[in-house]
Amino acid sequence: MSGKKIAIIGGGNLGSAIAKGLLKSGFSKAADITVTKRNTSTLKDLKEQGVHIESDNAKAISEADVVVVALKPYNVKEVLSELRASFDAKKQILISVVTGVFLDDLEKITLPGLPIFRAMPNTAIAIQESITCICGRNATEEQNQYVKEMFDQLGVSVNIDEKLMDAATVLGACGIAYALRFIRASIQGGIEIGFDARTANLIVAQTVKGAAELLIKEKRHPEEEIDKVTTPKGCTIAGLNEMEHQGFSSSLIKGITASMDKIIKG
Numbered sequence: 400m401s402g403k404k405i406a407i408i409g410g411g412n413l414g415s416a417i418a419k420g421l422l423k424s425g426f427s428k429a430a431d432i433t434v435t436k437r438n439t440s441t442l443k444d445l446k447e448q449g450v451h452i453e454s455d456n457a458k459a460i461s462e463a464d465v466v467v468v469a470l471k472p473y474n475v476k477e478v479l480s481e482l483r484a485s486f487d488a489k490k491q492i493l494i495s496v497v498t499g500v501f502l503d504d505l506e507k508i509t510l511p512g513l514p515i516f517r518a519m520p521n522t523a524i525a526i527q528e529s530i531t532c533i534c535g536r537n538a539t540e541e542q543n544q545y546v547k548e549m550f551d552q553l554g555v556s557v558n559i560d561e562k563l564m565d566a567a568t569v570l571g572a573c574g575i576a577y578a579l580r581f582i583r584a585s586i587q588g589g590i591e592i593g594f595d596a597r598t599a600n601l602i603v604a605q606t607v608k609g610a611a612e613l614l615i616k617e618k619r620h621p622e623e624e625i626d627k628v629t630t631p632k633g634c635t636i637a638g639l640n641e642m643e644h645q646g647f648s649s650s651l652i653k654g655i656t657a658s659m660d661k662i663i664k665g
Protein backbone atom coordinates (compact mmCIF):
# COMPACT_ATOMS: atom_id res chain seq x y z
CA MET A 400 0.00 0.00 0.00
CA SER A 401 1.43 3.37 -1.07
CA GLY A 402 0.18 5.45 1.90
CA LYS A 403 0.17 8.59 -0.26
CA LYS A 404 -2.95 10.73 -0.46
CA ILE A 405 -4.30 10.75 -4.02
CA ALA A 406 -6.72 13.38 -5.39
CA ILE A 407 -8.42 12.50 -8.67
CA ILE A 408 -9.71 15.67 -10.32
CA GLY A 409 -12.53 14.74 -12.70
CA GLY A 410 -14.28 11.59 -11.51
CA GLY A 411 -15.77 10.58 -14.86
CA ASN A 412 -15.26 7.26 -16.69
CA LEU A 413 -11.49 7.21 -16.46
CA GLY A 414 -11.12 9.00 -13.10
CA SER A 415 -13.53 6.59 -11.37
CA ALA A 416 -11.97 3.56 -13.07
CA ILE A 417 -8.56 4.62 -11.73
CA ALA A 418 -9.98 5.02 -8.21
CA LYS A 419 -11.65 1.59 -8.40
CA GLY A 420 -8.48 -0.06 -9.73
CA LEU A 421 -6.31 1.49 -6.99
CA LEU A 422 -8.73 0.20 -4.36
CA LYS A 423 -9.14 -3.27 -5.85
CA SER A 424 -5.40 -3.78 -6.23
CA GLY A 425 -4.75 -2.68 -2.64
CA PHE A 426 -2.35 0.05 -3.85
CA SER A 427 -4.34 2.66 -1.89
CA LYS A 428 -6.86 2.50 0.91
CA ALA A 429 -10.21 4.25 0.41
CA ALA A 430 -9.47 6.88 3.07
CA ASP A 431 -6.39 7.99 1.08
CA ILE A 432 -8.34 8.67 -2.15
CA THR A 433 -10.40 11.78 -2.94
CA VAL A 434 -12.37 12.01 -6.18
CA THR A 435 -13.80 15.31 -7.39
CA LYS A 436 -16.46 16.34 -9.86
CA ARG A 437 -19.17 19.00 -9.91
CA ASN A 438 -22.12 16.61 -9.86
CA THR A 439 -21.02 14.11 -7.20
CA SER A 440 -24.26 12.06 -7.28
CA THR A 441 -22.71 9.69 -9.86
CA LEU A 442 -19.97 8.67 -7.40
CA LYS A 443 -22.20 6.82 -4.88
CA ASP A 444 -20.34 3.53 -5.46
CA LEU A 445 -17.01 5.01 -4.48
CA LYS A 446 -18.53 6.90 -1.55
CA GLU A 447 -19.97 3.65 -0.18
CA GLN A 448 -16.48 2.14 -0.32
CA GLY A 449 -15.13 4.97 1.86
CA VAL A 450 -13.54 7.17 -0.83
CA HIS A 451 -13.78 10.94 -0.13
CA ILE A 452 -16.04 12.61 -2.65
CA GLU A 453 -15.58 16.35 -3.18
CA SER A 454 -16.66 19.13 -5.46
CA ASP A 455 -14.00 21.47 -4.01
CA ASN A 456 -10.93 20.88 -6.20
CA ALA A 457 -8.73 23.31 -4.23
CA LYS A 458 -9.36 21.44 -0.96
CA ALA A 459 -8.73 18.05 -2.60
CA ILE A 460 -5.45 19.23 -4.16
CA SER A 461 -4.08 20.98 -1.10
CA GLU A 462 -4.56 17.81 0.99
CA ALA A 463 -2.99 15.48 -1.61
CA ASP A 464 0.50 14.10 -2.27
CA VAL A 465 -0.48 12.98 -5.77
CA VAL A 466 -2.94 14.81 -8.05
CA VAL A 467 -4.40 12.85 -10.96
CA VAL A 468 -6.10 15.02 -13.59
CA ALA A 469 -8.80 13.17 -15.53
CA LEU A 470 -10.71 16.13 -16.99
CA LYS A 471 -11.76 16.50 -20.62
CA PRO A 472 -9.00 18.20 -22.68
CA TYR A 473 -11.07 21.38 -23.20
CA ASN A 474 -11.56 21.81 -19.40
CA VAL A 475 -7.97 21.46 -18.28
CA LYS A 476 -6.65 24.98 -18.78
CA GLU A 477 -9.69 26.71 -17.27
CA VAL A 478 -9.95 24.40 -14.25
CA LEU A 479 -6.24 24.00 -13.38
CA SER A 480 -5.21 27.63 -13.85
CA GLU A 481 -7.66 28.62 -11.09
CA LEU A 482 -6.08 26.01 -8.81
CA ARG A 483 -2.44 27.06 -9.19
CA ALA A 484 -2.22 28.29 -5.58
CA SER A 485 -3.26 24.87 -4.25
CA PHE A 486 -0.22 23.06 -5.72
CA ASP A 487 3.09 22.59 -3.90
CA ALA A 488 6.02 21.79 -6.21
CA LYS A 489 8.14 20.54 -3.28
CA LYS A 490 5.83 17.81 -2.02
CA GLN A 491 3.38 16.94 -4.79
CA ILE A 492 3.30 15.25 -8.15
CA LEU A 493 0.79 15.80 -10.91
CA ILE A 494 -0.31 12.99 -13.23
CA SER A 495 -2.44 13.94 -16.24
CA VAL A 496 -4.32 11.28 -18.20
CA VAL A 497 -5.72 13.96 -20.51
CA THR A 498 -5.22 13.37 -24.22
CA GLY A 499 -3.27 16.01 -26.15
CA VAL A 500 -2.24 18.30 -23.28
CA PHE A 501 1.57 18.50 -23.25
CA LEU A 502 3.96 18.50 -20.28
CA ASP A 503 4.93 22.05 -21.30
CA ASP A 504 1.27 23.21 -21.14
CA LEU A 505 0.69 21.47 -17.81
CA GLU A 506 3.77 23.08 -16.26
CA LYS A 507 2.73 26.52 -17.55
CA ILE A 508 -0.83 26.12 -16.22
CA THR A 509 0.35 24.91 -12.78
CA LEU A 510 3.80 25.56 -11.23
CA PRO A 511 7.33 25.72 -12.66
CA GLY A 512 9.34 22.75 -11.40
CA LEU A 513 6.27 20.70 -10.37
CA PRO A 514 6.97 17.01 -11.04
CA ILE A 515 4.53 16.27 -13.88
CA PHE A 516 3.62 13.06 -15.67
CA ARG A 517 1.40 12.24 -18.61
CA ALA A 518 -0.13 8.77 -18.62
CA MET A 519 -2.07 7.23 -21.49
CA PRO A 520 -4.12 4.24 -20.31
CA ASN A 521 -6.97 2.49 -22.11
CA THR A 522 -10.48 1.52 -20.98
CA ALA A 523 -9.28 -1.88 -19.73
CA ILE A 524 -7.99 0.10 -16.74
CA ALA A 525 -11.47 -0.55 -15.26
CA ILE A 526 -10.48 -4.22 -14.86
CA GLN A 527 -6.79 -3.54 -14.14
CA GLU A 528 -5.74 -4.74 -17.60
CA SER A 529 -4.65 -1.46 -19.18
CA ILE A 530 -1.44 -0.80 -21.02
CA THR A 531 -0.40 2.63 -19.79
CA CYS A 532 2.31 4.65 -21.53
CA ILE A 533 3.99 7.19 -19.24
CA CYS A 534 6.31 10.17 -19.69
CA GLY A 535 7.33 12.85 -17.21
CA ARG A 536 9.57 15.75 -16.22
CA ASN A 537 11.03 17.38 -13.08
CA ALA A 538 10.68 14.09 -11.18
CA THR A 539 13.11 12.23 -8.92
CA GLU A 540 13.89 8.55 -9.55
CA GLU A 541 11.66 7.69 -6.58
CA GLN A 542 8.74 9.66 -8.06
CA ASN A 543 9.27 8.00 -11.46
CA GLN A 544 9.16 4.62 -9.77
CA TYR A 545 6.05 5.51 -7.75
CA VAL A 546 4.09 6.48 -10.87
CA LYS A 547 5.17 3.34 -12.73
CA GLU A 548 4.18 1.17 -9.75
CA MET A 549 0.82 2.94 -9.55
CA PHE A 550 -0.05 2.14 -13.18
CA ASP A 551 1.43 -1.36 -12.89
CA GLN A 552 -1.38 -1.99 -10.38
CA LEU A 553 -3.83 -1.06 -13.12
CA GLY A 554 -2.36 -3.38 -15.75
CA VAL A 555 1.08 -2.98 -17.31
CA SER A 556 2.97 0.29 -17.79
CA VAL A 557 5.82 1.39 -20.00
CA ASN A 558 7.91 4.59 -19.96
CA ILE A 559 8.09 6.38 -23.31
CA ASP A 560 9.33 9.66 -24.75
CA GLU A 561 6.65 12.38 -24.82
CA LYS A 562 6.92 12.63 -28.62
CA LEU A 563 5.44 9.10 -28.80
CA MET A 564 2.40 10.00 -26.67
CA ASP A 565 0.10 10.47 -29.71
CA ALA A 566 1.29 7.15 -31.11
CA ALA A 567 0.58 5.59 -27.71
CA THR A 568 -2.96 7.00 -27.86
CA VAL A 569 -3.51 5.35 -31.24
CA LEU A 570 -1.91 1.96 -30.53
CA GLY A 571 -3.03 1.56 -26.91
CA ALA A 572 -6.21 3.59 -26.38
CA CYS A 573 -7.75 3.45 -29.90
CA GLY A 574 -6.30 -0.07 -30.11
CA ILE A 575 -9.04 -1.38 -27.83
CA ALA A 576 -11.58 -0.43 -30.50
CA TYR A 577 -9.55 -2.01 -33.32
CA ALA A 578 -9.26 -5.27 -31.34
CA LEU A 579 -12.97 -5.26 -30.53
CA ARG A 580 -13.88 -4.70 -34.19
CA PHE A 581 -11.72 -7.74 -35.08
CA ILE A 582 -13.59 -9.71 -32.44
CA ARG A 583 -16.98 -8.47 -33.67
CA ALA A 584 -16.19 -9.43 -37.27
CA SER A 585 -14.99 -12.88 -36.17
CA ILE A 586 -18.24 -13.38 -34.24
CA GLN A 587 -20.21 -12.52 -37.39
CA GLY A 588 -18.15 -15.10 -39.30
CA GLY A 589 -18.71 -17.60 -36.49
CA ILE A 590 -22.48 -17.15 -36.71
CA GLU A 591 -22.35 -17.70 -40.48
CA ILE A 592 -20.56 -21.04 -39.98
CA GLY A 593 -23.07 -22.27 -37.42
CA PHE A 594 -22.65 -20.85 -33.88
CA ASP A 595 -25.22 -18.85 -31.97
CA ALA A 596 -24.01 -15.32 -31.14
CA ARG A 597 -23.32 -15.98 -27.44
CA THR A 598 -21.20 -19.08 -28.10
CA ALA A 599 -19.36 -17.38 -30.97
CA ASN A 600 -18.61 -14.42 -28.66
CA LEU A 601 -17.15 -16.72 -26.00
CA ILE A 602 -15.06 -18.73 -28.46
CA VAL A 603 -13.65 -15.64 -30.19
CA ALA A 604 -12.96 -13.62 -27.03
CA GLN A 605 -11.18 -16.52 -25.30
CA THR A 606 -9.22 -17.29 -28.49
CA VAL A 607 -8.03 -13.69 -28.75
CA LYS A 608 -7.15 -13.69 -25.03
CA GLY A 609 -5.20 -16.95 -25.49
CA ALA A 610 -3.34 -15.55 -28.51
CA ALA A 611 -2.37 -12.42 -26.57
CA GLU A 612 -1.30 -14.44 -23.52
CA LEU A 613 1.03 -16.56 -25.69
CA LEU A 614 2.87 -13.36 -26.62
CA ILE A 615 2.76 -11.80 -23.14
CA LYS A 616 3.47 -14.85 -20.98
CA GLU A 617 5.68 -16.88 -23.34
CA LYS A 618 7.30 -13.84 -25.03
CA ARG A 619 6.68 -15.47 -28.44
CA HIS A 620 6.65 -13.69 -31.81
CA PRO A 621 3.21 -13.77 -33.53
CA GLU A 622 4.59 -15.38 -36.70
CA GLU A 623 6.19 -18.21 -34.68
CA GLU A 624 2.77 -19.06 -33.23
CA ILE A 625 1.06 -18.69 -36.63
CA ASP A 626 3.53 -21.19 -38.13
CA LYS A 627 2.35 -23.75 -35.56
CA VAL A 628 -1.25 -23.63 -36.81
CA THR A 629 -0.67 -23.34 -40.54
CA THR A 630 -0.54 -26.97 -41.73
CA PRO A 631 0.64 -27.19 -45.37
CA LYS A 632 -2.39 -27.14 -47.67
CA GLY A 633 -4.57 -26.74 -44.55
CA CYS A 634 -7.60 -24.64 -43.72
CA THR A 635 -5.76 -22.02 -41.57
CA ILE A 636 -3.35 -20.94 -44.29
CA ALA A 637 -6.18 -20.92 -46.84
CA GLY A 638 -8.18 -18.57 -44.61
CA LEU A 639 -5.21 -16.39 -43.68
CA ASN A 640 -4.07 -15.96 -47.29
CA GLU A 641 -7.61 -15.07 -48.38
CA MET A 642 -7.73 -12.43 -45.61
CA GLU A 643 -4.42 -11.02 -46.85
CA HIS A 644 -5.65 -11.02 -50.50
CA GLN A 645 -8.54 -8.89 -49.20
CA GLY A 646 -6.10 -6.47 -47.54
CA PHE A 647 -6.27 -7.58 -43.90
CA SER A 648 -2.81 -6.44 -42.65
CA SER A 649 -2.78 -3.51 -45.04
CA SER A 650 -6.17 -2.20 -43.85
CA LEU A 651 -5.10 -2.43 -40.20
CA ILE A 652 -1.87 -0.54 -40.87
CA LYS A 653 -3.75 2.08 -42.92
CA GLY A 654 -6.32 2.44 -40.12
CA ILE A 655 -3.61 3.00 -37.52
CA THR A 656 -1.87 5.63 -39.66
CA ALA A 657 -5.25 7.32 -40.40
CA SER A 658 -5.91 7.62 -36.66
CA MET A 659 -2.41 9.06 -36.22
CA ASP A 660 -2.99 11.60 -39.04
CA LYS A 661 -6.26 12.63 -37.40
CA ILE A 662 -4.54 13.27 -34.05
CA ILE A 663 -1.76 15.29 -35.67
CA LYS A 664 -3.81 17.28 -38.21
CA GLY A 665 -7.09 17.41 -36.26
Ligand SMILES: NC(=O)c1ccc[n+]([C@@H]2O[C@H](COP(=O)([O-])OP(=O)(O)OC[C@H]3O[C@@H](n4cnc5c(N)ncnc54)[C@H](OP(=O)(O)O)[C@@H]3O)[C@@H](O)[C@H]2O)c1
Nearest residue numbers: 409410411412413436437438469470471472496497498522
Ligand atom coordinates in the same frame (compact mmCIF):
# COMPACT_ATOMS: atom_id res chain seq x y z
N1 LIG B 1 -11.75 6.90 -21.87
C1 LIG B 1 -10.57 6.52 -22.35
O1 LIG B 1 -10.35 5.46 -22.94
C2 LIG B 1 -9.38 7.41 -22.16
C3 LIG B 1 -8.11 6.86 -22.34
C4 LIG B 1 -7.03 7.69 -22.13
C5 LIG B 1 -7.20 9.02 -21.78
N2 LIG B 1 -8.46 9.53 -21.64
C6 LIG B 1 -8.62 10.94 -21.24
O2 LIG B 1 -9.19 10.97 -19.95
C7 LIG B 1 -9.92 12.19 -19.79
C8 LIG B 1 -11.27 11.89 -19.17
O3 LIG B 1 -12.02 11.07 -20.05
P1 LIG B 1 -13.38 10.42 -19.56
O4 LIG B 1 -13.81 9.49 -20.62
O5 LIG B 1 -13.22 9.90 -18.16
O6 LIG B 1 -14.33 11.73 -19.53
P2 LIG B 1 -15.57 12.04 -18.62
O7 LIG B 1 -16.28 10.78 -18.24
O8 LIG B 1 -16.35 13.13 -19.26
O9 LIG B 1 -14.90 12.62 -17.26
C9 LIG B 1 -14.55 13.95 -17.07
C10 LIG B 1 -15.14 14.35 -15.73
O10 LIG B 1 -14.67 15.65 -15.37
C11 LIG B 1 -15.65 16.20 -14.50
N3 LIG B 1 -15.46 17.65 -14.42
C12 LIG B 1 -15.77 18.60 -15.34
N4 LIG B 1 -15.45 19.82 -14.86
C13 LIG B 1 -14.94 19.62 -13.61
C14 LIG B 1 -14.42 20.48 -12.61
N5 LIG B 1 -14.41 21.81 -12.77
N6 LIG B 1 -13.96 19.92 -11.46
C15 LIG B 1 -14.00 18.58 -11.26
N7 LIG B 1 -14.47 17.72 -12.17
C16 LIG B 1 -14.94 18.23 -13.33
C17 LIG B 1 -16.99 15.82 -15.14
O11 LIG B 1 -18.01 15.66 -14.16
P3 LIG B 1 -18.96 16.90 -13.75
O12 LIG B 1 -19.53 17.41 -15.03
O13 LIG B 1 -19.95 16.30 -12.81
O14 LIG B 1 -18.06 17.88 -13.08
C18 LIG B 1 -16.66 14.44 -15.74
O15 LIG B 1 -17.18 13.39 -14.96
C19 LIG B 1 -10.01 12.83 -21.17
O16 LIG B 1 -9.12 13.92 -21.21
C20 LIG B 1 -9.56 11.74 -22.11
O17 LIG B 1 -8.86 12.28 -23.19
C21 LIG B 1 -9.56 8.74 -21.79
